[in-house]
Amino acid sequence: MILVDGKRTNRISALDRGLAYGDGVFRTMRAERGVVACWRRHYQKLCSDCGRLGIEAPAEPVFAHDIAILVENRPDCVVKLIVTRGEGGRGYAVPQPTVPVRVAASFPAPSGETSLFRCGAAVRWCITRLGTQPALAGVKHLNRLENVLARQEWSGSEFVEGLMLDQDGNVVGGTMSNLFLLERGGLVTPPIDRAGVAGVQRDRVLEIARRIAVPCDIEAVTPERVMAADQVYLTNSVRGLWWVSSLAVRRWRRNDLTAEFARLLRQADDD
Missing domain, CATH: 3.20.10.10 (D-amino Acid Aminotransferase, subunit A, domain 2)
Known part of the structure; x- marks a missing residue:
């Protein structure tokens, strides 16, 4: 399952700076029985990384809600969270204002x-x-x-x-x-x-x-x-x-x- 800004879709704008320049951050974590291990630590790292790039991080309850939807569908999984700076035109200069985009996705847990x-x-x-x-x-x-x-x-x-x-x-x-x-x-x-x-x-x-x-x-x-x-x-x-x-x-x-x-x-x- 993939959620983009909380909506179930796998589509993201072709103008997204994460796609164009890698302008964003991500974190990958393990969920077991519907619980993400070390969630607070992962969220703190995500916020810190966003801060290093000057991107506003989504509030913790927002991502927590996304994760709740993902693990309801697949309790044992790998969760990947992405935050991009959002849409922008051509060129490296950061447009103002920008609206960050968040992506939450679940994947089968690895075996072995x-x-x-x-x-x-x-x-x-x-x-x-x-x-x-x-x-x-x-x-x-x-x-x-x-x-x-x-x-x-x-x-x-x-x-x-x-x-x-x-x-x-x-x-x-x-x-x-x-x-x-x-x-x-x-x-x-x-x-x-x-x-x-x-x-x-x-x-x-x-x-x-x-x-x-x-x-x-x-x-x-x-x-x-x-x-x-x-x-x-x-x-x-x-x-x-x-x-x-x-x-x-x-x-x-x-x-x-x-x-x-x-x-x-x-x-x-x-x-």
């Missing part, structure tokens, strides 16, 4: 999480690199061409995800996920101040690590550091946390901390 957690994920390196743009770093904006190009580098089911580097050769994360390394009992995750998306699950892992006294540092991660890690984790809001079983010639086995983090993330899904 149990197998993914049990067996881990085969991951590869991507050739496509992320550009450096501090003004947009962290924002889940609608221009995801770098991710699209990276995801075109493989097909089929051999790999679950691909890891992307920035222009300096440091690892930022996956095409659809944030990255964590386990090193000597502590966690390391790359900074999201020059490229990448700051995901809700990334924030939650950082909070849980502090709560259970697991050291967690935010610092540059090289490919060599990934290959030398004791464990590699990936996170997003659809699959939660999963572990990497293979990357190039490296192989890993799941450790006890993996199950503990997954349990704590699930336990706090309603925060």
Whole structure:
């Protein structure tokens, strides 16, 4: 089901700036039994991203009403929320006034999480690199061409995800996920101040690590550091946390901390 400004339709104006320029933001989340996990966090991220672009975010009850309609039809699903700046003419200058457009859509929930957690994920390196743009770093904006190009580098089911580097050769994360390394009992995750998306699950892992006294540092991660890690984790809001079983010639086995983090993330899904 797709709702555009609350109406059931899949049509949007050809003049919409989200279509023309990627001028907007989005968030993707998991609904189970009609409840969106971490809804308040997702909405806060959406508002923050809108603010970074100077777009007025829809009020929380408005999107909550859209979601209620979606999950009534499909209680277990993936929910995607989009806010565009709205219609505009030709050219980059932002017309005044603008009326933001909101889109809410539901999709079937992915399968295979149990197998993914049990067996881990085969991951590869991507050739496509992320550009450096501090003004947009962290924002889940609608221009995801770098991710699209990276995801075109493989097909089929051999790999679950691909890891992307920035222009300096440091690892930022996956095409659809944030990255964590386990090193000597502590966690390391790359900074999201020059490229990448700051995901809700990334924030939650950082909070849980502090709560259970697991050291967690935010610092540059090289490919060599990934290959030398004791464990590699990936996170997003659809699959939660999963572990990497293979990357190039490296192989890993799941450790006890993996199950503990997954349990704590699930336990706090309603925060």
